[in-house]
Amino acid sequence: MGMQGLGSLFGFRKNGALSERPEPRLRAPRARPPGRPTPEQALGWLLEGNAQFVSSGAPAPAHAQDEITSLAKGQSPLAVIVGCSDSRTAPEILFDCRLGDLFVVRVAGNSVDSTAMGSIEYAVHHLGCPLVMVLGHGGCGAVGAAVNLVIENSEFEGALESVVLPIVPAVLKAKAAGANDLLNSAVREHVVRVARRLNGCADLAATLTAGRLKVVGGFYDLHSGRVQMLA
């Protein structure tokens, strides 16, 4: 997607090989969709980035100083990612993004409270983000804790409890459905529930209806590095 122009700008050949030094092999950063992208374009661009990550190809070059300086004037992120604090699920890395690309809300167990909702609304209404992706991941520790609460009556004290409790309804639903892999089924169910909540948010309704915003759910597989879309 539009790599040739940037490739020459950064002094790389189209195949990604550096023309001056043999190592390290670098490639041009992925070009963003031009203009004001639709929700579908933004989603396609994200998934293309994930494919790039999975392919484990040559990395993009470091941010140049002028890239950082010009971003200081303003941000126009392509998507909001509502993700987990888990250190293995950094959205910028999984989607092969650079500074300025993703507006990110992260808390253990990727749940959304009213302040998180405020962050999302800011990105949608003030920054014009066309896409919100709720991103869960396999083997999530916070969801695992909610599973332990349901199955083994584990108790959690203090602030940890506020992380675990919002996930319990998803565990109960996955359990009632007789899931084989309760943990990962609960992760999926929780993502779907959070996405549904955002889709039903009154303050986002007009933008959603106008087709200027889409809310989707994703599941990140820690082993394959792939993000799978959830209904």
Next chain:
Amino acid sequence: VAKSGRTSGARGFTLAPAHRHELLGPDAALAKLRTGADRLAHGDRLSRKGRTRLAALAKQQQPFAVLVGCSDSRVAPELIFGCGLGDLFVVRQAGNTVGERGLGSIVYGVEVLGAALIVVLGHARCGAVEAATRLAEDPAAFSGALKAAVEPIVPAVLKAKAADPADLVAAAVHENVRSIVDRIARSGEPAIADRLKDGRLKIIGAYYDLVTGEVEFLD
């Protein structure tokens, strides 16, 4: 933190207990972040680790620091500090504020995963802090969830304002970082209090300059 019927696992968690980890101490963790921030080669380390790293990480994460940052797309902690997957346990919210779930996440990162350092990272030209300066002037400036996100920052704005600074937003960002560091330290969570007391854990504030790309640690 958690009482569990299980005899294995870390108190209600299925993850291996933190004491088995060979983790960096607070000072080594901070030194690693400083080095990362000093390097201009931000993006460079990231995708190169590839699949082998994924396989090892899938079993267990062992982040060396908890990073509390802003949702702003220009302040991605992994990119700013030159970190890879598995390095940073990250809590992000507009204005880098910490609610109950944020605090619970931090406790998880420290107690269950064994991170020895908590960094609260504010940044120049923060939209949430700018909004808080407006809310401090006019309580009707925002409503609903947006107001809920911005409101926790208002006390820092008022405190910064009292000193009549040249740049109110920058001063309020610094004040906001300081007050969040303080809130985490005094949260009353035993996992945090105990580790701070015996030096296994450190909390530090930091400020990212959007224009220069530099991080200033607020020791």
